[in-house]
Amino acid sequence: MNKKAAVVGAGISGLYACLLLEQQGYSVDLFEKSDVIGGRLNSQKKSGFILDRGFHVMQTGYQTASKVFNYQQLGCKPFEPGALVIRPSADGAKVWRFSDPFRRPIRGLLGAFNLFTSPLNLLRVGLMRLTISRVRDEDIFLQQSQTTLDFLRSRGFSEGFIQSFFRPLFGGIFLESDLRTDSRMFHFVFKNMSRGDMVLPKDGIASCAQQLFDQLGSTKLNLGVEVAIKSERDLQFQGKTLTYDLIIKAFAEADKVETRDVWTVYFSAPKSPLKANYIMLNSAVNQQTNIISHLAVPSDIQPNYAPPGMALVAVTVVGEDAKKQSLVDADSIEQAVLKELSQWFPDEIESWNTLDVQHVKQALPECVNIGQISHDSPQLNNTCGDHTTHGSVEGALISAQLVVTESLKNAP
Ligand SMILES: Cc1cc2nc3c(=O)[nH]c(=O)nc-3n(C[C@H](O)[C@H](O)[C@H](O)COP(=O)(O)OP(=O)(O)OC[C@H]3O[C@@H](n4cnc5c(N)ncnc54)[C@H](O)[C@@H]3O)c2cc1C
Numbered sequence: 058m059n060k061k062a063a064v065v066g067a068g069i070s071g072l073y074a075c076l077l078l079e080q081q082g083y084s085v086d087l088f089e090k091s092d093v094i095g096g097r098l099n100s101q102k103k104s105g106f107i108l109d110r111g112f113h114v115m116q117t118g119y120q121t122a123s124k125v126f127n128y129q130q131l132g133c134k135p136f137e138p139g140a141l142v143i144r145p146s147a148d149g150a151k152v153w154r155f156s157d158p159f160r161r162p163i164r165g166l167l168g169a170f171n172l173f174t175s176p177l178n179l180l181r182v183g184l185m186r187l188t189i190s191r192v193r194d195e196d197i198f199l200q201q202s203q204t205t206l207d208f209l210r211s212r213g214f215s216e217g218f219i220q221s222f223f224r225p226l227f228g229g230i231f232l233e234s235d236l237r238t239d240s241r242m243f244h245f246v247f248k249n250m251s252r253g254d255m256v257l258p259k260d261g262i263a264s265c266a267q268q269l270f271d272q273l274g275s276t277k278l279n280l281g282v283e284v285a286i287k288s289e290r291d292l293q294f295q296g297k298t299l300t301y302d303l304i305i306k307a308f309a310e311a312d313k314v315e316t317r318d319v320w321t322v323y324f325s326a327p328k329s330p331l332k333a334n335y336i337m338l339n340s341a342v343n344q345q346t347n348i349i350s351h352l353a354v355p356s357d358i359q360p361n362y363a364p365p366g367m368a369l370v371a372v373t374v375v376g377e378d379a380k381k382q383s384l385v386d387a388d389s390i391e392q393a394v395l396k397e398l399s400q401w402f403p404d405e406i407e408s409w410n411t412l413d414v415q416h417v418k419q420a421l422p423e424c425v426n427i428g429q430i431s432h433d434s435p436q437l438n439n440t441c442g443d444h445t446t447h448g449s450v451e452g453a454l455i456s457a458q459l460v461v462t463e464s465l466k467n468a469p
Pocket residue numbers: 065066067068069070071088089090091094095096097098110111112113114115116282283284307308309319417419420421441442443444447448449450451452453
């Protein structure tokens with residue numbers, strides 16, 4: 058008879074745990090307290106637009122994710138490697154383009170002379186890329202830990218370049234204000250960004266979770282149910298105790314894990330404000346009243362994200378940047394963002410309409426001095442989720458792999 062397992066939580070880590078358990082011959086019951094699968098990989102339709110729950114991309118450089126997801130089948134398309142950087146001011150904004158010199162050599166070379174920063178800083182980016190690319194993925198989290206800011210300083214980057222480039226880019230990825238994130242997480246993300254693309258699937262980020270779910274065979278999904286895990290083998294569900302050979306908890310208890318929050322403001326626009334398929338970084342984030350971290354136009358990458366003839370603009374505000382300005386509700390965030398954007402796009406902003414102001418409260422786990430994480434030896438008690446590794450889709454998948462491998466060693 059098949060062994061029975063229960064997985065609690067249908068985010069990416071829970072779904073992947075189900076797949077791995079099925080491959081080991083388990084019959085699996087999957088319990089999810091909300092009424093959808095995917096957890097933080099969630100999208101909704103609104104007025105013909107696809108709104109991901111918080112601006113989200115997939116990274117094709119992630120090794121485990123590349124095995125789990127079929128990017129081609131998802132219709133994924135990439136952002137340009139590099140970024141636009143805006144320096145807003147009351148007298149008019151100035152925009153620079155940074156192309157990745159390794160993948161766009163000519164544009165990258167031109168960018169080196171664009172006076173945004175000294176060529177020395179750009180050379181250091183290249184050197185850092187070489188050094189980091191030599192470290193094996195599984196060894197990254199065994200390295201010495203420091204803050205990302207200390208690491209960047211130790212690599213000789215100027216304060217100006219750190220604040221105007223690394224700060225908006227990685228602050229927007231890590232969802233924090235001061236680059237305090239563990240430098241090994243920086244290495245991990247930087248390495249993956251250098252070797253792959255940031256892509257968007259055709260039908261929204263939730264379609265990635267759906268694709269993983271579609272790979273499941275016999276797993277029985279129970280939506281809209283909150284179960285209590287009573288012991289290693291017992292669950293309480295609708296007043297009954299259910300006994301399993303193995304139970305995997307694939308979520309974090311909100312009050313036990315420190316997290317970071319993020320605001321995403323979505324606008325409909327008659328046309329894209331950007332001239333190329335880059336993400337636009339705000340070099341002035343966190344100065345005076347600037348709170349926008351970055352802006353992207355998902356419909357430039359995937360026209361499906363907006364109705365024909367329209368554009369979808371996604372503006373990201375890191376939660377702690379907003380809090381510093383005492384902006385804690387949707388109305389004040391929307392007003393502050395609109396005011397800031399009126400300096401960026403003075404001739405266009407009047408024609409934009411707000412579609413949604415989203416606040417994701419538990420967006421990412423805190424990630425400071427996370428200790429040594431070995432991708433080979435989990436420190437987990439039948440628990441997976443990005444909070445047990447690091448806050449990313451890859452971290453969530455790796456956590457599932459680790460916990461299933463470890464649990465099977467101990468399973469009766
Ligand atoms: C706005 C935003 C942008 C992001 N951008 C990126 C990005 O660009 N690239 C990247 O790699 N990562 C990104 N991430 C991180 C990535 O989304 C997460 O790391 C990943 O989705 C976490 O998956 P998980 O399975 O660990 O947790 P979750 O997705 O949180 O899943 C946990 C599930 O458990 C359920 N649950 C909780 N309690 C119970 C219970 N008692 N019973 C049953 N079910 C329960 C929850 O409802 C949820 O569905 C982003 C996250 C956010 C929020």
